[in-house]
């Protein structure tokens with residue numbers, strides 16, 4: 001192992017690989033962080049694997065995804081390392097960080113906060129794009145090819161991070177993502193207002209994937225988005241039709257938005273379509 005140090009917390013065999021949890025001290029977030037990492041068994045000592053990041057939604061830790069989504073069977077088959085960061089800094093005890101389920105602890109929103117008291121710790125955008133990616137590159141047997149996906153707030157994070165870093169994250173997909181937060185009450189009155197500030201309104205759009213797509217001019221992207229039509233957050237927080245409309249007006253971004261009758265926002269929905277997402281990423285990352 002090289003680079004910044006990571007400590008193994010647990011390791012359990014699952015299909016032909018190990019579901020591990022690590023902890024490390026994050027310089028970006030100024031606290032100790034856990035992340036999950038699924039590592040396939042190597043066929044030979046030199047074997048390396050592509051890496052897929054999964055970003056979780058509001059109220060989650062690094063545990064929800066590894067316990068409930070069933071991704072391990074497919075990651076084992078396709079031989080992908082899958083990394084699941086936590087959803088916010090932990091243990092910082094900032095005033096007001098635990099009063100709401102949709103703000104503060106477990107609701108880091110995958111952005112770099114600009115406002116006090118959040119700006120010292122709430123730097124999940126830089127944590128994922130710089131610190132954790134580097135730590136994975138330095139410490140695990142990877143091919144250097146990375147993809148990213150996520151759910152809900154994590155779907156928002158995956159889209160923003162994937163679209164703004166096309167050379168780092170080659171493949172991109174989401175389950176029920178928050179697509180246009182600058183147009184929702186949660187975005188305007190809670191998350192962006194408090195983390196980014198009204199006075200920085202001009203900077204909000206870089207954390208809104210619908211807005212990022214409108215001005216996207218990088219390599220062509222094919223994004224898979226699955227959405228249940230019985231999702232309790234569909235028309236208040238998620239707004240996938242706005243994302244689709246933005247993509248339809250930019251030839252560089254193709255969004256395959258699949259609406260699924262009867263599914264809600266839960267991990268029962270995620271587990272149903274997990275195989276398709278792993279397949280989507282494996283095709284690009286193994287090319």
Ligand SMILES: N[C@@H](CCC(=O)N[C@@H](CS)C(=O)NCC(=O)O)C(=O)O
Pocket residue numbers: 056057058059060064068101151152153265266267
């Ligand atoms: N406010 C509700 C909803 C939160 C919610 O649905 N969170 C989603 C992400 S936005 C989730 O993944 N929850 C964890 C789980 O289902 O294991 C709650 O706290 O139960």
